[in-house]
Amino acid sequence: MSRYFRAKIRENLPLNRNHKLLTLETSSPENEPLPGQFYMLGVNRGGYDPLLKRAFSLFRKTSDGFQILYRIKGKGTSLLGGMKEGDMIDMIGPLGRSYPVPETGRTPLVIAGGVGMASVFSLIESIPERSYVFYGAKSKDELFMLDELGALSKGLYISTDDGSLGKKGNIAGVLEDFWGRKHETEDQYLIYACGPKPLLGLIARTASSHSIQAFVSLEEQMACGIGACLGCAVRVKSPVSVLQGSEQDFIYRKVCKDGPVFDAAEILW
Numbered sequence: 001m002s003r004y005f006r007a008k009i010r011e012n013l014p015l016n017r018n019h020k021l022l023t024l025e026t027s028s029p030e031n032e033p034l035p036g037q038f039y040m041l042g043v044n045r046g047g048y049d050p051l052l053k054r055a056f057s058l059f060r061k062t063s064d065g066f067q068i069l070y071r072i073k074g075k076g077t078s079l080l081g082g083m084k085e086g087d088m089i090d091m092i093g094p095l096g097r098s099y100p101v102p103e104t105g106r107t108p109l110v111i112a113g114g115v116g117m118a119s120v121f122s123l124i125e126s127i128p129e130r131s132y133v134f135y136g137a138k139s140k141d142e143l144f145m146l147d148e149l150g151a152l153s154k155g156l157y158i159s160t161d162d163g164s165l166g167k168k169g170n171i172a173g174v175l176e177d178f179w180g181r182k183h184e185t186e187d188q189y190l191i192y193a194c195g196p197k198p199l200l201g202l203i204a205r206t207a208s209s210h211s212i213q214a215f216v217s218l219e220e221q222m223a224c225g226i227g228a229c230l231g232c233a234v235r236v237k238s239p240v241s242v243l244q245g246s247e248q249d250f251i252y253r254k255v256c257k258d259g260p261v262f263d264a265a266e267i268l269w
């Protein structure tokens with residue numbers, strides 16, 4: 001169920017110079033988000049500037065609320081970064097489609113680029129010691145929760161653009177290396193990914209070449225978050241094109257209502 005509510009900030013913890021972990025308390029017992037769902041947060045302290053709420057993924061549920069991991073990017077996230085313990089935030093959520101639960105017997109490969117970890121962390125947490133996690137960022141100070149991820153996963157693979165931790169380069173390259181060492185047959189794997197769109201496109205191609213199903217979470221710009229403005233529309237293959245394996249016909253889908261999680265094979269990259 002999605003709805004408007006107010007949440008109280010318990011903590012707005014800096015993780016590095018431009019990332020923070022926001023812990024929110026909410027008294028609403030029906031607020032039960034699923035991995036991959038998101039919230040629209042009002043960052044204007046009850047005023048009108050900025051008018052539009054900002055979208056953030058569920059990072060982790062807590063006993064009396066939930067957490068959001070965010071990167072300070074522009075005006076809205078800077079204002080959010082300035083909020084303090086005890087401040088109240090207007091919210092809508094939980095919104096959107098969650099990651100499908102992986103069937104028993106399939107091994108999830110969970111891939112996060114940068115702050116994309118915010119979206120997949122609760123998925124990894126919901127399937128302890130079942131997934132291999134691939135986590136890439138610009139440098140080691142932009143990689144978070146590594147101890148927890150190591151404990152929650154069957155294996156944790158890291159890459160950084162500058163080589164300060166893990167393999168130097170893109171996390172999609174680390175995934176390619178993984179195929180050479182794998183022990184399971186490919187149809188046992190299932191991919192989940194969130195990160196910059198070019199990375200998701202690379203992962204979609206890798207998944208397709210190995211005939212592995214992949215689910216990706218898209219982080220398009222959003223204005224309303226509830227399906228009313230069409231601001232988040234993306235082109236996906238029409239059902240006929242999916243069946244034919246072609247890209248000839250497309251339709252528009254709303255990331256906020258039909259996603260943010262999509263089967264990667266549907267998207268026109």
Ligand SMILES: Cc1cc2nc3c(=O)[nH]c(=O)nc-3n(C[C@H](O)[C@H](O)[C@H](O)COP(=O)(O)OP(=O)(O)OC[C@H]3O[C@@H](n4cnc5c(N)ncnc54)[C@H](O)[C@@H]3O)c2cc1C
Pocket residue numbers: 038052053054055056057058068069070071072073074075076077078115118119218219220221222223231260
């Ligand atoms: C489903 C989803 C989940 C996300 N989860 C996370 C997360 O967990 N952590 C994280 O750090 N980031 C997340 N993001 C990205 C986050 O929403 C943006 O970084 C944030 O909105 C930036 O806000 P800003 O004001 O700081 O930046 P700005 O670049 O100043 O503003 C971006 C925002 O302005 C509005 N906007 C600007 N132009 C347009 C336009 N043409 N049409 C419609 N709206 C417009 C939108 O609200 C947009 O989100 C997520 C995005 C989506 C869609």
Ligand code: FES
Pocket residue numbers: 221222223224225226227228229230231232233254255256257
């Ligand atoms: S953000 Fe308005 S329709 Fe999706």
